[in-house]
Amino acid sequence: MVILGLDPGYGTMGYGVIEKDGRGNCFPVDYGVVKTPADENFAVRLCILEEGVNRLFDKFHPEEAAMEELFFSKNVTTGIAVAHARGVMLLTCNKRCGRIFEYTPNQIKQALTGYGKADKGQMQRVVASHLRLKSIPRPDDAADALGVALCHAFTSRFAGMFGIK
Numbered sequence: 752m753v754i755l756g757l758d759p760g761y762g763t764m765g766y767g768v769i770e771k772d773g774r775g776n777c778f779p780v781d782y783g784v785v786k787t788p789a790d791e792n793f794a795v796r797l798c799i800l801e802e803g804v805n806r807l808f809d810k811f812h813p814e815e816a817a818m819e820e821l822f823f824s825k826n827v828t829t830g831i832a833v834a835h836a837r838g839v840m841l842l843t844c845n846k847r848c849g850r851i852f853e854y855t856p857n858q859i860k861q862a863l864t865g866y867g868k869a870d871k872g873q874m875q876r877v878v879a880s881h882l883r884l885k886s887i888p889r890p891d892d893a894a895d896a897l898g899v900a901l902c903h904a905f906t907s908r909f910a911g912m913f914g915i916k
Contacts, residue, residue, distance in 0.1 A: 753780065755813035755844070756900025757804070758892045759821065761836035762787055764800055765892025768811045769882065771904045779882045780811060782893040793832070797839045804843040816844040817852045817903035819859065819895065854902050862902040874898055 758765030768780040785803030787796035807813070818841065821834055844851040857867040863877045875887040875894045881901055888894040 752815065753811055753813045754900045754903055755807055755811065755816040756896040756898070756903065757816065757818045757840055757844070758895035758899060759819060759833055759837040759840060760892060761793075761796055761800065761832045762789060763890070763892050764803060764836065764840065765890070765894070765896035766803075766807055767888070767893060767897030767900045768807070768813065769897065769900045769904060775904075775908070777881060777901060777904050779884060779897070782888050782897050784890055784892050793835075797835060800836055801839050801843050804840055805847070808843075808847040813848060815850040815852065815903065815907070816848060817854060817899045818844070819899050820853045820855045852903050852907065854899060854906075858906075859898055859902040862905045863898055 752771045754769050754771060756767040756769070764785045765782075766785065767782040770778045770780050772778070785800060787799045791799075818837070821830065821837055841851060854862075860869040860874060861867040863869070863881070864873060869877075871891070875891070878884075878894050878897045878901060879887045882897065888897055
């Protein structure tokens with residue numbers, strides 16, 4: 752199964768594509784970011800994100816997509832812009848595959864490290880270790896997106912046991 756992980760952002764959207772085999776082993780396929788120009792109109796930036804997600808679906812044909820839920824504590828203005836970007840990403844993923852899953856930052860940390868308050872460095876090292884990468888994925892947004900994809904790969908097998916579809 753091919754899983755697309757997304758780390759939402761309107762300036763930089765991280766993506767990570769992994770493949771999970773029948774035994775539950777995960778392998779990296781690709782990762783990176785989609786950037787939008789800071790001097791561009793906000794609506795155009797949202798269109799660039801939509802085009803980026805569509806290109807990922809065209810290239811990798813993921814069967815499921817996973818995204819980090821929105822979390823912000825201080826900057827409401829930035830949070831609103833990211834929420835708009837998330838909406839575009841959710842809509843595009845839902846139209847393309849219909850199987851989109853969302854995870855909180857704590858759920859992702861718990862699934863990967865066993866500790867819901869793991870720091871960013873620990874998360875990046877765990878992502879690199881799980882995927883047998885020689886170095887930590889860069890930029891951070893791509894590493895975060897791979898973490899989301901791994902979280903889904905590790906936890907999605909339990910969905911059927913709890914009646915979640």
